[in-house]
Amino acid sequence: MSELMIKDLHVNVEGNEILKGLSLTVRQGEIHALMGPNGTGKSTLAYTLMGHPNYEVTGGEVLFKGQNILELAPDERAHLGLFLAFQYPVAIPGVTVANFLRTAINAHRKAADPEDKGISIPEFRKLLKERMDLLQMEHSVAGRYLNDGFSGGEKKRAEILQMVTLQPEIAILDETDSGLDIDALRIVAEGVNAMRGAAFGALVITHYQRILNYIQPDFVHVMLDGRVVESGGPELAHRLEADGYDWLREKHSQVAV
């Protein structure tokens, strides 16, 4: 069973300490929600886990399947089975959704087996069609340049399409729910729920409890000022929805902002 173990992680961004000793473990088969007010470092965690060069790890460790992934390049982390859906997906004009996905699938296959010849075109078409149907995406999206001119909802669906196509062992979804209307939210959640099972774990980063009505988390964690300060079950998310974050700030003697 794969496990992503984050231990006492400290991360600097442009010289400022943003993550201040964050610990969290996500195993295959578990859905974790990570909640917290804006600016607490949720995206910093997501980017650090995938190896963004601007995020400087100054302490702690991150193990995935027992390996220290902090010394691996982002593509090597992905080949191990980690996936990140971005809060702000970038457009890649000139690269179609289909080409992007086929290249990603082939890169994964080649990393697993250097002799691999890649997925055949008919096999890929079938897979893509099936997964786009799951997310109720127009097939014409496959021929569009990735995220180029996409609406907020289309971008988020494209992120989830990558996830359901690449079938990671652990996925980190960074505010995939933000900017989605209720229908898109439901579809995105269905994508995650379709992956749910013993072979899939997720860290669902969210600002609002709303998406957790559709993706039932096994565990809920709350971040304040660069650390996880509270962990519990789904009831913790409901408490936050009702009471906000102030009680936690007080409990952990933070100054309310």
Ligand code: ADP
């Ligand atoms: P969250 O996702 O919880 O809203 P972020 O991780 O985006 O929080 O941001 C945490 C803090 O780090 C904020 O104060 C933000 O201004 C700062 N920060 C994040 N990324 C950068 C960056 N690339 N450059 C400068 N500051 C950053």
Ligand code: MG
């Ligand atoms: Mg964020």
